Amino acid sequence: MFYLVITVPSIIIGYALGLFSIYLSPRFSRLVFLSIFILICLIPIIEIYFDPQIYFFSPLIGFFPGTIYDEGLSVNTNLLIYRLINLLYFSIIIWVIYKSKVLKLKKVIIVFLLIALPVGWFVLSPFAGYRTTLTVLQSELDRKIISDNFITYFPSGMDTKLVKNIILHQEFYFKEIYNQLSLKPKDKTVSFVFSNNEQKKRLFGSGNADVAKPWLNQIYVQAGNYDRTLRHEIAHCFSGAFGTGLFKLASGFNPMLIEGFAESRDPFYDGHSIDFLLYQAMKAGYLNNPYEIFNFSGFFNRPSSVSYIFSGAFSRYLIENYTFEKFQKFYTTGEFNNIYGLQLNNVIDNFKKELFSRNYTYNKSIADYYFGRKPIFTKTCPRFISDRLVEAWQLFEKKSYLGAQKIFKQILSKSNDYSAITGLIEIYKKQKKYSDGITLAESYITSFEETPYYWNLSLILADLKYLSGKVDKADSIYNHISESKPNRDLTFAANIRISAISKNHSLQSYLLGSDFDRFQFLKNLNSGGYIYFTFPMMISFSEFLKENYDNFLKNFNMQIKVSNYESCYAVYSLSKYMLKNFDFIRARKFAALALRYDEDNDLKLLLKDNFALSDWLLKNGDRILKNIDSQLSN
Structure with a gap:
């Protein structure tokens, strides 16, 4: 379908442009053709x-979705209509x-008529959904809050509690990065x-990836991602204060420098420090030649998690050990040896030595979980499969199981x-x-070894075995996951099941019940004493079910003690x-309580980060919330 929609019109478009160039100026037809081509590209x-x-949208390629990481690209009605308009216009020529x-x-x-038509299209295209202007965007994101360092647009009807949390985190991240660098956007x-x-x-064009435009000092985020991506995108805007060229980016649009700087200011990935995860990746052999990441193809021709985490950790190392001023010059010139007076390979080697000297525990399962995946360029038909998956899951949600199954x-x-x-x-x-x-599950699970899907499928397989009455075999798989510890959430999920089996609690309601049933199951599991690894999941259910905050806290009326990783x-x-x-008062108290456990160097950084956030919000949160409330009431 893509071949038909993209390629066939291109033949007519190319012929029309060539014919028009000859018609306009037979003598300089090649120059005219090249000029028109450049204009269309611009x-x-x-x-x-x-x-x-x-x-x-462009006559030359049809449609670009906005990011290479978005696999969900399909031939939709908008693209079909656009290509029909292309065919109509160039056929008219x-x-x-x-x-x-x-x-x-x-x-x-x-000539005037043929030029007037595309100019008219350019002006009218925002109203047809083929271009997004600021006016169009603000018509949907129609609410605005002005805070200390941000102008935040969001749609009417968005949960005000969520909006407040986003603005509070924006202000904290901004202050944090400013204190680190002593510069900020104008x-x-x-x-x-x-x-x-x-x-x-x-x-905006990128559904799955949040984005910043440093040259416009703008960030574009999905509300539910704020605690995962907001700091990273804000850091991109800070880079606009020293970036180079029209786009205020790194020299040569080097992705290692662009993403490395932002990642260095947001040094956590899925609740782990980027240094800890890079240690796992290098020990497991997922990054044998870091030097390759410094070029465009090397950065993108590998799983994005590897490229981003190395870029962030190495950029952070450069800033902390060789000053931020030198990093700025490297960012804007790309000339490492001249700026630092050192060979890049030697500095990378020193960085690796420093990283390996830290007291991290190597876990191959963690490395496989976070880095054992294919980059998009090596996947089989990613766009086609993504499109079909969307259709299948939509049928599943409608309970059309036979259609989805097919x-x-x-x-x-x-x-x-x-x-x-x-x-x-x-x-x-x-x-x-x-x-x-x-x-x-058993027919595919071995094909996913050394990837996160192996561990996810292992948990699913164990659940199926439990439901089929093979409790001992299920328990064995749960214990394998728990002992391997590939991912914190997955480990806790396995531990919940192990605990229930050991207490002779039936898992049926937890595996097959509603979210309310599962929440009640976890409450009952804690009735005889705290089972700390259930807390994160209980919080998730409470948020999803919109339980009253004070009512939820009543589940924790016994003394909480921090004595190990799970309780911390x-x-x-x-x-x-x-x-x-x-x-904020209670949050800071609990943040301080969590810091009593200091036996895990990776977790310790996350705890310190949370304490800094809670301490800052205790001092500034009420003032910011008062400002937000006054604007929301207008």
Whole structure:
């Protein structure tokens, strides 16, 4: 379908442009053709530069979604209509030129009309959904809050509690980065907050990836991502204060420097420090030659987590050990040896030695979980599969299980896609065909070894075995996950199941019940004493079910003691939850309590970061909230 929609019109477009160039100036037709080609190429650049969008439509390539990391690209109605308009316009060019003598129109009139049409399209395209101007964006993100360092736009109807949390975190991250660097953007940063990925994809162009435009001092984030991506995107705007060129980016658009600086100011990835994860990646052999990441192809031709984490950790090392001033010069010139007076390979070697000297514990399972995946350039038909997956899951949500099952199986005939496997398993669970689910999981699980999907599928397989009555085999897999510790959430999930089995609690309601049933199950599991690794999941259920904050805290009326990793992380999670509910005094108290555990160097950095946030919000949060409330009431 893509071949038909993109390639076929291009033949007519190319022919029309060539014909028009000859018609306009037979003598300089090549120069005219080249000029028109350059102009068409410049239009998307102008749109991306000035407009709050990162996608574009162009006669040359049809459509660009905004980021290479977005696999969910399909031939939709908008693209089909756009290509039909392309065909119509360029066919008109061909027809008018061939009929010019019959029409008896002067060349200047024909040229004027043929130029007026695309100019008119450029002006009207925002109203048709083919371009997003600031006016169009503000018509949907129609609420505005002005705070100390930000102008935040968000849609009416967005949960005010969520809006307040986003603005509070924005201000903290801004102050934190400013204190680190002693520089900041010239004007207030403009923050566009979208309700969901669909709205963001339609208006901005990148549904799954949050983005910043340093040259405009703007960030574009999906509301639910604020605690994961906000600091990173704000850091990009700080780089605009010293970036080079029209786009205020790194020299040569070097992705290692662009993303490395932002990642260095946001030094956590999924609750782990980037240094800790880089240590795991290098020990496991996922990054044998870091030097490759300094060029464009080397950065993108590997899993993004590897490139981002190395870039961030190494940039942080340069800033902390060789001054931020030198890093700025490196960022704007790209000349490492001249700026630092050292060979890049030697500095990388010193960085590796310093990293390996830290008291981290190596865990191959962690390395596989975070780095064992394919980059998008090496996946099989990623766009096609993503498109079909969306359709299949939509059918699943509508309970059209047979239709969804057919598509999932079609995908699996082309690729061992993890989402298709889990989708098919979910259908088998709905049909209570647990043995079919077990057979499917066992037939694919070995193909996912040394990837995160192996561990996720292991938990699913264990659940299926439990539901089919094979409790001992399920318990064995749960224990394997718990002992391997590939990921904190996955480990806690396995521990919950192990604890229930050891107490002879049936897991049926937890594995098959509603969110309310699962929440009640965890409450009952804690009735005889705290099981600390259940706290994060209890918090998630409480938030999803919109339970009253004070009622939720009644579940923790016994004394909480921090004595190990699980209890420490439980207290940390409660502190984060308290911050979300603007209970700053109690949040800071729990943040300090979590710091009593200092036996894990990776976790310690996360705890210190949370304490800094809670301490700052205790001192500044009420003032900022008062300002927000006064504007929301208008």
